[in-house]
Amino acid sequence: MDADTARLLLAPETLALIDRLPPYDSIEPLAFGSRLRAEGLDGRLVAAVLTQAELRSRARGKLGEFAVGMLFTREGLEQATRLSVAGRHARRYASAGCTRVADLTAGLGVDAMALAALGLAVMAFELDEATALLADHNLRHWDDAVVVHADSMATVRRVDGMDAVFADPARRTGRGRRHDPRDYSPTLDEVLALRDQFPALGVKVGPGIPHDAIPASTTDAPVEAQWVSVDGDVVEAGLWCGPLARTHGHSALVVRGSDAHELAADPIPGEVGPLGEYLYEPDGAVIRAGLVGPLGARLDARLVDPTIAYLTADAPHPTPFAHGYRVLEAMPYSTQRLAKALRERGVGRVEIKKRGIDVTPERLRPQLKLRGTEAATVVLTRIAGRHTALLVEPLDR
Incomplete structure (x- = not known):
């Protein structure tokens, strides 16, 4: 946006027009723009006004009700x-x-x-x-x-x-x-x-x-x-x-x-140990901060692999810093073995999580040929250096 367009938006009549606009998701931009131009508005101003309506709508996710009355640029x-x-x-x-x-x-x-x-x-x-x-x-x-x-x-x-x-x-x-x-x-x-x-x-x-x-x-x-x-x-x-x-x-x-x-x-490496009955997926902020090791110490948990940000424990430990799962089954990873395990459980819907393994969930899902009424969560990762599939159940279910 250039300064001239910004000044156009700041004119009292333009601000009043923007405030009167209906919610952006109810606007058909081409038809609405044509109507505004027919009312005598300059084409550049029409585009700028519609852009503000769109950006205000998007801004609600970040700014809530404060977005009402504000003006935006896309980059800003x-x-x-x-x-x-x-x-x-x-x-x-x-x-x-x-x-x-x-x-x-x-x-x-x-x-x-x-x-x-x-x-x-x-x-x-x-x-x-x-x-x-x-x-x-x-x-x-x-x-x-x-x-x-x-x-x-x-x-x-x-x-x-x-x-x-x-x-x-x-x-x-x-x-x-x-x-x-x-x-x-x-x-x-x-x-x-x-x-x-x-x-x-x-x-x-x-x-x-x-x-x-x-x-x-x-x-x-x-x-x-x-x-x-x-x-x-x-x-x-x-x-x-x-x-x-x-x-x-x-x-x-x-x-x-x-x-x-x-x-x-202080960011310190965590201890590595065998898979326990529970798996913890640390929050992304914890991972980026390098605090998976300290979180493991707090949860009496250990890393499943020295290069993977999953923790495992022998008892549940509620925490806001990680999502917890109960491990239902662990197996060496292969598509056929995983598909068989899911069929035996009657699973028709699956959430696939992966870390440290070159698998694309979107490609894997149709290969599993899921049929059934149950839902499941699958974690694909490395444990002690080996590709492993885990069937898990969220603790907050």
């Missing part, structure tokens, strides 16, 4: 923090005693909104003019949230009164996601260099960040690296420095619905 919505997670970011700053936060990469302003909602003053920098205009609209309800159209990395050190920094560097280009922190914009090293002036510094990074790119945590300069999953999806990682760090080293935040649980520990 893609990178925007989920509101539930942005709220947790903001509480870190408030709990650390911060009062004025510089948001170096405001985007559409979601993190700035969360900070301002807790009463913190925010100076939100945005380099792209169109995005800055939309962010200013999205932050209109908070007098202490100011959007600055400028290069934050060239400006923030000269700004007086800021006592903390937040950054969400761009990690996407036209060619896809940037996984190397040196390819972020601004780069991770550039942002972390601000710690000498702003010890309370937080950076949202991609969940695939290499562990060796994370700065060491010391007594004088603590750093917490936290991976976050929401309803089973790993959505981000964050580096929290100085007073924002609640622990040294790594942590995993697992959010399911309104519940949230944190696991913090």
